[in-house]
Amino acid sequence: xxxGMRDCRFSYRPLFREHRVFDGLSVQFDTGRxxxxxxxxxxxxxxxxxxxxxxxxxxxxxxxxxLRPSRRREQAxxxxxxxxVPQRVNAMPGLNVREQVAYAGWLxxxxxxxxxxxxxxxxxxxxxxxxxxxxxxALSGGQNRRLGIAMGLVHRAKVLMLDEPxxxxxxLQREDLRVTLAQTGEHADLIVxxxxxxxxxxxxxxxxxLAGGSVRFxxxxxxxxxxxxxxxxxxxxxxxxxxxxxxxx
Amino acid sequence: xxxxxxxxxxxxxxxxxxxxxxxxxxTTALEPPGFDGFPGVTSHVAASLPFAILPAAATAAWDIxxxxxxxxxxxAPARNRLRVLAQMTLPGWACGLWTVAVMLTAAxxxxxxxxxxxxxxxxxxxxxxxxxxxxVGAAAGAxxxxxxxxxAAAIGGYVLYSGSAALTDPKWxxxxxxxxxxxxxxxxxxxxxxxxxxxxxxxxFALAAILVxxxxxxxxxxxxxxxxxxxxxxxxxxxxxxxxxxxxxxARDDDDLTCETSRVEVCVWPExxxxxxxxxxxxxxxxxxxxxxxxDLSNGFRQGNRAVPGQWRFVIREDFNADLMRxxxxxxxxxxxxxxxxxxxxxxxxxxLSTAWIQVVLAEVTPDEAADDFRLGPDQKSALEDxxxxxxxxxxxxxxxxxxxxxxxxxxxxxxxxxx
Numbered sequence: 001x002x003x004g005m006r007d008c009r010f011s012y013r014p015l016f017r018e019h020r021v022f023d024g025l026s027v028q029f030d031t032g033r034x035x036x037x038x039x040x041x042x043x044x045x046x047x048x049x050x051x052x053x054x055x056x057x058x059x060x061x062x063x064x065x066x067l068r069p070s071r072r073r074e075q076a077x078x079x080x081x082x083x084x085v086p087q088r089v090n091a092m093p094g095l096n097v098r099e100q101v102a103y104a105g106w107l108x109x110x111x112x113x114x115x116x117x118x119x120x121x122x123x124x125x126x127x128x129x130x131x132x133x134x135x136x137x138a139l140s141g142g143q144n145r146r147l148g149i150a151m152g153l154v155h156r157a158k159v160l161m162l163d164e165p166x167x168x169x170x171x172l173q174r175e176d177l178r179v180t181l182a183q184t185g186e187h188a189d190l191i192v193x194x195x196x197x198x199x200x201x202x203x204x205x206x207x208x209x210l211a212g213g214s215v216r217f218x219x220x221x222x223x224x225x226x227x228x229x230x231x232x233x234x235x236x237x238x239x240x241x242x243x244x245x246x247x248x249x
Numbered sequence: 250x251x252x253x254x255x256x257x258x259x260x261x262x263x264x265x266x267x268x269x270x271x272x273x274x275x276t277t278a279l280e281p282p283g284f285d286g287f288p289g290v291t292s293h294v295a296a297s298l299p300f301a302i303l304p305a306a307a308t309a310a311w312d313i314x315x316x317x318x319x320x321x322x323x324x325a326p327a328r329n330r331l332r333v334l335a336q337m338t339l340p341g342w343a344c345g346l347w348t349v350a351v352m353l354t355a356a357x358x359x360x361x362x363x364x365x366x367x368x369x370x371x372x373x374x375x376x377x378x379x380x381x382x383x384x385v386g387a388a389a390g391a392x393x394x395x396x397x398x399x400x401a402a403a404i405g406g407y408v409l410y411s412g413s414a415a416l417t418d419p420k421w422x423x424x425x426x427x428x429x430x431x432x433x434x435x436x437x438x439x440x441x442x443x444x445x446x447x448x449x450x451x452x453x454f455a456l457a458a459i460l461v462x463x464x465x466x467x468x469x470x471x472x473x474x475x476x477x478x479x480x481x482x483x484x485x486x487x488x489x490x491x492x493x494x495x496x497x498x499x500a501r502d503d504d505d506l507t508c509e510t511s512r513v514e515v516c517v518w519p520e521x522x523x524x525x526x527x528x529x530x531x532x533x534x535x536x537x538x539x540x541x542x543x544x545d546l547s548n549g550f551r552q553g554n555r556a557v558p559g560q561w562r563f564v565i566r567e568d569f570n571a572d573l574m575r576x577x578x579x580x581x582x583x584x585x586x587x588x589x590x591x592x593x594x595x596x597x598x599x600x601x602l603s604t605a606w607i608q609v610v611l612a613e614v615t616p617d618e619a620a621d622d623f624r625l626g627p628d629q630k631s632a633l634e635d636x637x638x639x640x641x642x643x644x645x646x647x648x649x650x651x652x653x654x655x656x657x658x659x660x661x662x663x664x665x666x667x668x669x
């Protein structure tokens with residue numbers, strides 16, 4: 001199913017001063033697992049918010065197959081198919097972990113009993129099964145990230161976008177996250193944003209590099225690695241390739 | 250969200266027992282209603298309504314506030330935004346409804362005949378006001394942190410509803426719906442115009458809150474829509490409220506009266522029908538005692554809690570015996586001057602003298618006791634003595650002319666308003 005955006009213009013208006021983020025941006029994501037790379041401020045989070053239809057472009061279209069979130073009648077169907085875990089996931093006071101994950105599923109149009117039943121497998125997948133009954137407010141930063149991922153997984157979206165899921169995680173948690181994402185990618189197309197090439201592992205099929213509001217690279221992971229010298233470790237080559245793309249501007 | 254999660258995560262569940270106790274106490278601690286019919290019961294509830302608005306608005310603000318705090322609404326939910334918000338507002342609204350239900354039950358227990366003169370208007374307006382403030386609370390929660398939204402919504406609703414009663418100009422209380430709390434004595438009904446004064450604003454606040462909460466169009470267009478809704482409601486309600494008196498009631502339909510005539514006609518409202526024979530018997534006795542004085546009792550006695558110029562209105566309570574009924578009917582024969590424009594106290598002097606005379610003639614009170622009871626000055630006391638020294642028929646004629654003059658004195662309100 002084709003998923004992406006076409007000729008999108010988007011700007012923020014803090015106190016009447018327009019800050020343009022995208023000016024006619026087009027990108028279409030391939031099926032499989034995609035890593036969205038870009039420096040801080042490149043527009044990765046905004047792109048994901050647009051792709052999730054949490055914000056609407058001033059011009060242009062976001063699409064998932066034939067579905068357009070700008071058409072009100074298609075919005076719910078679009079959102080059922082596209083999941084998004086923003087950078088910051090807050091606990092909802094009064095809910096425990098399972099209730100919050102189930103609520104996220106209900107918000108994505110799942111019947112409440114289905115959402116309740118689907119919550120536990122999603123929680124198990126992110127390794128929070130032991131904390132399912134704990135108030136979500138009581139989770140640590142890393143656990144909170146995993147809660148967010150469980151909330152993204154629960155409704156079994158066809159495309160799942162995770163915005164900087166590894167930020168703030170320790171090395172062990174990062175490793176766990178990699179495993180989780182590898183499993184997730186088996187059921188849904190995955191788009192993961194990061195500014196850190198250390199997050200790049202062999203599990204990604206495609207790479208998109210975003211900088212200065214435009215796409216600098218889009219291709220397979222293999223093509224991306226080809227941009228760097230062949231000598232050195234994979235992570236050093238990824239960093240070199242990324243640097244060459246970002247510094248072009 | 251599952252119902253169990255919705256309720257256990259909301260503070261409303263824990264407030265229910267407290268609100269039940271508070272609602273019961275507030276309703277029973279207030280003066281008993283003057284009218285036992287349904288308008289009296291609901292009016293009694295309307296007086297305590299701020300205490301239902303307060304938790305409803307605060308809980309809705311808190312619940313929507315925690316949803317806002319979680320950021321879940323910003324993650325592009327597939328469900329309709331208003332449906333999501335309505336679900337989260339439900340516990341707050343139910344909290345208010347619960348409080349109203351407790352207050353209604355308490356008021357009905359206090360009333361002898363709670364379903365008499367059934368009129369749903371006060372209850373409908375009360376529920377509209379409660380719903381409006383719950384939604385306004387929810388709207389506050391959608392834009393403010395819960396710790397700010399909850400007290401702001403609670404205090405805002407409480408102050409606007411009950412604070413309007415503190416203003417001298419009655420139209421503000423008509424607009425907010427507080428005036429329903431002043432309905433009605435046994436011979437009154439709520440003024441239907443009050444619906445047009447109080448319901449539009451409540452509905453407009455509810456609509457404005459829904460617009461603000463929705464995601465239809467841009468924020469400023471929704472804001473303008475909300476302002477337009479309130480302005481339109483104000484344009485409808487303001488003229489209606491301006492035309493209403495301090496206590497917006499109308500006289501109850503006389504066709505509802507049950508009357509019986511022996512020496513004089515006695516009329517009571519259906520809820521007091523059981524005491525009609527005692528009232529007739531007492532009226533006969535009074536009429537026979539006044540026969541030598543030839544006092545005009547052709548208007549008869551009519552049950553009512555307010556003095557109406559030109560009518561002999563007497564109060565009935567369910568515990569009345571022959572003695573209390575007699576006292577009540579003697580009181581009915583004491584003319585009032587409060588409606589008269591009376592800068593020289595001329596009408597007041599006339600009223601005092603008439604009252605003292607009736608007490609001496611019917612209540613076995615001596616002129617000296619009457620002078621003490623009514624604090625008559627030396628001139629008034631000698632006027633009373635002069636009056637009592639005249640032939641009985643002359644005394645009665647003086648009383649009739651004084652009563653007629655007091656009924657028609659120039660003063661406040663039209664003749665129609667005086668009948669309300």
